[in-house]
Amino acid sequence: MxxxxxxxxxxxxxxxxxxxxxxxxxxxxxxxxxxxxxxxxxxxxxxxxxxxxxxxxxxxxxxETDNERDWFRLLLGVQGVGTRVALGVLGTLAPDDLARAIALDDKKAISAAPGVGAKVAARITAELKDKAPEGASLATILDAPVDGVAAPASPAPMRDAVSALVNLGYPQAQATSAVSAAAKTLEGAASTEQLIRQGLKELAR
CATH class of the missing domain: 2.40.50.140 (Nucleic acid-binding proteins)
Incomplete structure (x- = not known):
């Protein structure tokens, strides 16, 4: 090979x-x-x-990178995603952007790729939600802009909330996704405690 x-x-x-x-x-x-x-x-x-x-x-x-190739392999594991669709997704979203879209359940961003409809985008976010952050660092996902508004540098409450959820037994990928979604729901400068509470609600869905 x-x-x-x-x-x-x-x-x-x-x-x-x-x-x-x-x-x-x-x-x-x-x-x-x-x-x-x-x-x-x-x-x-x-x-x-x-x-x-x-x-x-x-x-x-x-x-271009091993990381992009790893994402290609993950995408191929999703029902309904073949080589053409996987390359379409990676041609539209860089690996870090794809990781963030999955972490935030942003189906709209994924469905912007050619050949990806709403159902396929939903399967990608659902089936890769616990794997997505493995292709990008925790900092990449938490520090990325939300809806065009730059996140503050080193958002300590978000990192502390992720750490707390991990200590409760949740996988880091799942905890990161929940806290990212919680931050989007709460908007503004949420405290660690608020993020943990909202993150647990996200995990319970």
Whole structure:
């Protein structure tokens, strides 16, 4: 199996790039975001690779980072999500943005991806809610803007609330999601105690 390709961009198309590695051209399917960030033909490129093997072909799927490739694998585990839809999601949302959308149950952000309807977006948020923060740091999710308004630096109440829920036995991913949703519901500068109470309500749903 090929796990990584390092070479020169030979040519690109709507959803693919040919990577020249020592004179051998590898045809790699990529998301729109990954293609946009590639160097021009002749430039150096390194791609993390997911190898898909079928009865009649071996297909290489390329990603800018290992993190993006890991998200691709998670997405493929969701019912109704195939390669095309997963690449569409990752072409619309960067991994950290996808993690935040799942943590906040933001189906609208996910359904903005081509080929993703309301039902598929709902399945993605539901099936990955306990896995999403594994692809991004806790700080990334808690410090990210909410509805376009920047979050305060190092929001101690939110971090303390997550820690409290983890100490109660909830997985960190689930606790992070609950506190993020609680902060959105409460708005403004909520205290740790308020976030914990609202977070528990979110967890009970």
């Amino acid at each position: 090929i796990g990584k390709l390092k070479g020169i961009v030979d040519s690109t198309g709507e959803d693919w790039v040919v990577v020249d590695v020592g004179g051998v051209g590898y045809h790699v399917t990529c998301s729109r975001r990954t293609l946009q960030n590639l160097a021009a033909p002749g430039g150096a490129v390194t791609l993390s690779i997911e190898t898909k093997v079928s009865d009649d072909a071996i297909r290489l799927i390329g990603f």
